Amino acid sequence: xxxxxxxxxxxxxxxxxxxxxxxxxxxxxxxxxxxxxxxxxxxxxxxxxxxxxxxxxxxxxxxxxxxxxxxxxxxxxxxxxxxxxxxxxxxxxxxxxxxxxxxxxxxxxxxxxxxxxxxxxxxxxxxxxxxxxxxxxxxxxxxxxxxxxxxxxxxxxxxxxxxxx
Ligand code: S3P
Numbered sequence: 001x002x003x004x005x006x007x008x009x010x011x012x013x014x015x016x017x018x019x020x021x022x023x024x025x026x027x028x029x030x031x032x033x034x035x036x037x038x039x040x041x042x043x044x045x046x047x048x049x050x051x052x053x054x055x056x057x058x059x060x061x062x063x064x065x066x067x068x069x070x071x072x073x074x075x076x077x078x079x080x081x082x083x084x085x086x087x088x089x090x091x092x093x094x095x096x097x098x099x100x101x102x103x104x105x106x107x108x109x110x111x112x113x114x115x116x117x118x119x120x121x122x123x124x125x126x127x128x129x130x131x132x133x134x135x136x137x138x139x140x141x142x143x144x145x146x147x148x149x150x151x152x153x154x155x156x157x158x159x160x161x162x163x164x165x
Pocket of ligand 1: 007008009010013032043076077078079080115116117118
């Protein structure tokens with residue numbers, strides 16, 4: 001069975017996912033990297049050229065392909081839950097963990113980020129609060145388990161998740 005991590009950008013989906021995959025001896029797939037490899041350019045460049053909707057279409061197809069070719073541990077993009085089709089796809093084929101982080105925590109981790117197109121705005125802190133308000137209910141709706149990232153180390157988080165799989 002697939003295991004997917006959902007949550008805000010900067011919540012540690014890729015870092016935790018990579019170590020969890022090693023621990024469970026499953027392949028690790030980072031959905032953003034998968035998309036960038038197939039696009040042949042960065043997500044940021046694609047956003048600039050095609051807009052967010054173009055990226056979301058690509059992301060939706062990627063998620064369907066990745067879940068169909070599992071089992072794997074999958075780090076999803078932070079906005080994957082925005083589409084109902086993605087939420088349904090994840091809930092059907094996959095055990096889903098929400099890495100919960102407050103917008104303040106996420107801001108601390110991402111304040112120097114220059115990669116994520118949605119955060120290249122005058123007030124990224126306000127943008128993160130908006131994204132969180134919109135997405136937190138969707139992450140909760142999609143996930144089977146909520147894991148609060150808070151203080152625990154990556155290793156401790158991996159242990160917790162591995163114990164719930
Ligand atoms: C996005 C998050 C990014 C990436 C894209 C859009 C979002 O993934 O998919 O920039 O909408 O929050 P991470 O959550 O891995 O940063």
